Amino acid sequence: xxxxxxxxxxxxxxxxxxxxxxxxxxxxxxxxxxxxxxxxxxxxxxxxxxxxxxxxxxxxxxxxxxxxxxxxxxxxxxxxxxxxxxxxxxxxxxxxxxxxxxxxxxxxxxxxxxxxxxxxxxxxxxxxxxxxxxxxxxxxxxxxxxxxxxxxxxxxxxxxxxxxxxxxxxxxxxxxxxxxxxxxxxxxxxxxxxxxxxxxxxxxxxxxxxxxxxxxxxxxxxxxxxxxxxxxxxxxxxxxxxxxxxxxxxxxxxxxxxxxxxxxxxxxxxxxxxxxxxxxxxxxxxxxxxxxxxxxxxxxxxxxxxxxxxxxxxxxxxxxxxxxxxxxxxxxxxxxxxxxxxxxxxxxxxxxxxxxxxxxxxxxxxxxx
Amino acid sequence: xxxxxxxxxxxxxxxxxxxxxxxxxxxxxxxxxxxxxxxxxxxxxxxxxxxxxxxxxxxxxxxxxxxxxxxxxxxxxxxxxxxxxxxxxxxx
Ligand code: SF4
Ligand code: SF4
Numbered sequence: 001x002x003x004x005x006x007x008x009x010x011x012x013x014x015x016x017x018x019x020x021x022x023x024x025x026x027x028x029x030x031x032x033x034x035x036x037x038x039x040x041x042x043x044x045x046x047x048x049x050x051x052x053x054x055x056x057x058x059x060x061x062x063x064x065x066x067x068x069x070x071x072x073x074x075x076x077x078x079x080x081x082x083x084x085x086x087x088x089x090x091x092x093x094x095x096x097x098x099x100x101x102x103x104x105x106x107x108x109x110x111x112x113x114x115x116x117x118x119x120x121x122x123x124x125x126x127x128x129x130x131x132x133x134x135x136x137x138x139x140x141x142x143x144x145x146x147x148x149x150x151x152x153x154x155x156x157x158x159x160x161x162x163x164x165x166x167x168x169x170x171x172x173x174x175x176x177x178x179x180x181x182x183x184x185x186x187x188x189x190x191x192x193x194x195x196x197x198x199x200x201x202x203x204x205x206x207x208x209x210x211x212x213x214x215x216x217x218x219x220x221x222x223x224x225x226x227x228x229x230x231x232x233x234x235x236x237x238x239x240x241x242x243x244x245x246x247x248x249x250x251x252x253x254x255x256x257x258x259x260x261x262x263x264x265x266x267x268x269x270x271x272x273x274x275x276x277x278x279x280x281x282x283x284x285x286x287x288x289x290x291x292x293x294x295x296x297x298x299x300x301x302x303x304x305x306x307x308x309x310x311x312x313x314x315x316x317x318x319x320x321x322x323x324x325x326x327x328x329x330x331x332x333x334x335x336x337x338x339x340x341x342x343x344x345x346x347x348x349x350x351x352x353x354x355x356x357x358x359x360x361x362x363x364x365x366x367x368x369x
Numbered sequence: 370x371x372x373x374x375x376x377x378x379x380x381x382x383x384x385x386x387x388x389x390x391x392x393x394x395x396x397x398x399x400x401x402x403x404x405x406x407x408x409x410x411x412x413x414x415x416x417x418x419x420x421x422x423x424x425x426x427x428x429x430x431x432x433x434x435x436x437x438x439x440x441x442x443x444x445x446x447x448x449x450x451x452x453x454x455x456x457x458x459x460x461x
Binding site: 007051052083085107108110145146147149175217218221223 | 380381382384388390391397399401402452453454455
């Protein structure tokens, strides 16, 4: 198969995190600290990534600041020639540590936002004092002059705070805000009844984003991930399976997307055993849904198939039970109607409790019936 | 619109990078890697944080032996798009 080189790599340095967001994109089975890749292995992986064409490195987690070698890792990534982006909740970053990251050459910070006040943010993040700390960190980021993106994760509970989130981004001096409606994978699936936005909220969000984009043109760039259960066509997930980026988990498994481990028949290679090049070009998980040959109808004969590549494989797996099926978000999927009814039912549920993610190695909670 | 006196520069977090694997110049920015053609690369490598937009376009015009007005228009369009995406800043 003729695959092009990857552009981006997401390095999930650890699954440890002081927060416990109920929509965390980490898998339900979290990697334990003693299984994490060591410093030298990560450095080698960064060099391999640059060798095969990766330009952008996203350092994520969990909370990447939970890794004590973060500064060293960033310096190594810069040395390898990568653009380094730190995706953080801010918790665990001190002023001194930020200065060290600055010296190490960190290019950009993406700060997550759980809510626009302590009551909301600390409830969602499950960490008291988290919001105040985050604001303090945002102040240091601004002082040092790191380019900043604010990443506002939106759902039914906090969508009314969207206008304030946008204002906050401007106040923090962010160049960019990502308005990301929660994607229902992993932990978020346990919280659909509490977090699923209503159709009205989804449309109102579209309008707020459109207005703000116009008003703040040239000042704040707004990237928007709409609520896809309320859309007609699916998103082009990861730019198309195995076309653009790859993920490395804390214990070294290489995935075509962060949720790929939810597809049970896929087998993943590990950076401990293979070079990234061999994994990217020859790994069975990467080739499973690369291109269009694997597609079923209605995707196979659809004129949008190179546009969205049939949507998200993990969503097809989670909802239809077949990872090669058309993403049920698509109006052409036979499951589209059922999905919309289901989304509506979740959106109008009166459940209020949240199932927060746990710490690596801790028992996994179930939603109360 | 960029004025003649404006001094365009790449802000922190945006940089030119030669991509050896693909054998081309790219502009690296937060979450983006923009592929540059020869013209784009030529324009961006002129930005030194000292010379104004007017000076840069005149220099380019004489180097490529092209009408200054045309160069200013093309360059302005290219840089304007980068401004909107916050990949470029101006000072006086
Ligand atoms: S989503 Fe929340 S819990 Fe998960 S890694 Fe990010 S900050 Fe931590
Ligand atoms: S049928 Fe498949 S390819 Fe066509 S729009 Fe729907 S998901 Fe995309």
